[in-house]
Amino acid sequence: MSDLYPAVVETPRLRLVARRPKHIGVHEAYELCSAPEMDDVTRHMPWSRHETPKVTKEFLDRGESSWTDAESADYAIIPRESEDGAGEIAGFGGLHTEWDRRVGELGLWLRPRDWGRGYSGERAAALAALAFDVLDLDVVSVSHVADNEKSKRAIEKYMAALGGDRDGRERNSIVIDGEPADELRYSVAREDWLATTGGDYDAEFRWSLDPDDVR
Numbered sequence: 001m002s003d004l005y006p007a008v009v010e011t012p013r014l015r016l017v018a019r020r021p022k023h024i025g026v027h028e029a030y031e032l033c034s035a036p037e038m039d040d041v042t043r044h045m046p047w048s049r050h051e052t053p054k055v056t057k058e059f060l061d062r063g064e065s066s067w068t069d070a071e072s073a074d075y076a077i078i079p080r081e082s083e084d085g086a087g088e089i090a091g092f093g094g095l096h097t098e099w100d101r102r103v104g105e106l107g108l109w110l111r112p113r114d115w116g117r118g119y120s121g122e123r124a125a126a127l128a129a130l131a132f133d134v135l136d137l138d139v140v141s142v143s144h145v146a147d148n149e150k151s152k153r154a155i156e157k158y159m160a161a162l163g164g165d166r167d168g169r170e171r172n173s174i175v176i177d178g179e180p181a182d183e184l185r186y187s188v189a190r191e192d193w194l195a196t197t198g199g200d201y202d203a204e205f206r207w208s209l210d211p212d213d214v215r
Contacts, residue, residue, distance in 0.1 A: 003067070003207060004070050004073075004135075005018070005067060005070075005073035005130075005135075006073075006130070006134070006205035006206055006207050007023070007206060007207055007208060007209050007213075008205075008206040008209055008210075008213055009075065009126050009127070009130065009203055009204070009205055009206075010080075010203065010204045010206070011122050011123070011125075011126050011202060011203050012080075012122070012202055013079060013080055013082065013083050013119070013122060014077060014078065014079060014080060014083075014119060014122055014123060014126075015078045015079075015080050015213070016075035016076070016077055016078070016093075016123065016126070017075060017076045017078060017209070017213050017214075017215065018063075018067060018073075018074070018075060018076075019060060019063030019064075019067075019074035019075055019076055019092060019094065020060070020063055020064045020067055021057075021060045021061065021063075021064055022214075023076075023209065023213070023214050023215060024060055024063075024076050024089075024215045025215045026053055026056050026057050026060060027053065028089060028215055029056050029059070029060060029076070029089060029215075030050060030053045030055075030056040032089050032091075032111060033049060033050040033055075033056050033059065034049055034050045034051070034056070035049070035111070036049075037111060037112050037113075038050075038111075040112050041091075041109050041110075041111065041112065042109075044144070044145040044147075044148040044151065044176065045109065045176070046174055046175055046176060066096075070097065070099075071096065071097065072094055072095065072096040072097060073094050073095045073097070073127075073130070074092065074093070074094035075092065075093060075094050076089045076091075076092055076215065077089070077090045077091045077092060077093055077108070077110065077119065077123060078090065079114070079119075083117075085113065085114065089215070090110050090111055090113075090114040090119065091108065091109050091110035091111055091114065092108075092109060093106070093107055093108030093109070093123055093127075094106075094107055094108075094127070095107075095127045095130060095131055095135075095140075097131075097135065097137065101139075102136075102137050102138040102139065103137060103138070103139045103140070103141055104127070104128075104130075104131035104135065104137045104139070104140045104141070105140075105141050105142065105143075106124055106127060106128075106140060106141070106142040107142075108120055108123060108124075115150065120154040120155075120158065121154065121157060121158035121161065124142070124158045124159075124162070125158065125161070125162065125201055125202070125203070126201065126202075126203035127140075128140045128162050128188065128193060128201075129201035129203055130203075130205060132190045132193055132194075132199075133199065133201070134205060137190070138189060138190050139187050139188070139189050139190070140162070140164070140187065140188050140193070141167075141185060141186065141187040141188075142155055142159070142185070142186050142187075143170070143173075143183040143184060143185040143186070144183060144184055145174065145176065145181050145182070145183055146169065146181065146182040146183060146184050147181075152184065155186055156186075159186045159188060161196070161197075162188045162192075162193055162196060162197065163188050163189075163192035163193045163194075163195060163196030163197065164186055164187055164188025164189075164192065164193075165186065165187075165188075166184060166185070166186050167185045167186060167187050168184075168185060169182055169183070169184055169185075170182060170183045170184075170185055
């Protein structure tokens with residue numbers, strides 16, 4: 001086990017594969033990140049859909065550098081064999097680690113066809129377990145743009161299941177399309193996660209990849 005973060009995280013319905021160029025093909029990622037439907041995804045994001053494969057390559061390269069520098073565990077989100085769209089990249093997400101504060105920050109986006117399937121909560125439960133049980137962090141947090149109702153519903157649901165709650169509103173904390181926007185922030189502390197879940201979770205962490213894991 002040479003890497004700090006697991007190369008693969010498996011849940012009942014999802015396989016999360018490290019967002020590194022040696023694992024994720026740039027052209028497959030570009031096909032998703034450049035699709036017209038990404039305009040719906042990026043409406044509440046500080047970036048836009050990819051215009052060229054070079055942009056996607058840079059996206060994967062940033063995943064590599066943050067991984068090797070132990071700054072973030074970023075993953076491609078891939079539905080498993082029992083799911084519609086099995087084996088295709090459904091989106092990307094991860095856990096940004098702020099070691100000095102002992103905080104893990106969740107992030108995620110999914111293509112529209114995979115909205116409403118509970119993937120957000122399933123991935124959050126696995127990465128919260130990674131943060132607390134493997135990386136020994138104290139707090140897991142997440143935020144969303146204040147007017148993103150879909151994210152609000154998903155985050156409120158899974159944070160409650162993890163023992164967390166809403167912390168408050170951060171004014172002008174992000175820039176969307178050149179304009180400042182508010183975010184709502186949520187967090188869960190390790191002791192509250194343990195009290196709520198008993199420390200139980202349905203996820204497996206693997207530090208080596210099988211041939212089928214590589215895109």
